[in-house]
Amino acid sequence: MLEQIVFILIFVVVAALLQNKLKVPLPVSLVAQAAFLRYFDVLPHTVSAHQFDSLVLISLPLLIAADSLKLNLEELKEHAISLFSLAVLLVIGSV
16 A cells, blocks of 8 residues: 555656646646556556545545645635535535
């Protein structure tokens, strides 16, 4: 499991470096890397369904925390009512 997390982190760091050097969006560089590795059959790890669920549960808070650092407080104040109402509706809908 730790090897897979390290591989994902290296994968994202390489994609970020490609983004800075080639000025392409991060998702494009991630998809290009995945296609390259898939084309040459260089998949270092296979992930079972249980491991995939665990990886998502581990990486999701990291992704949310990284995006929250980019959040502008003024924009949050401006859209507070719509964000709050959407959050309430989604919580009610998920229950």
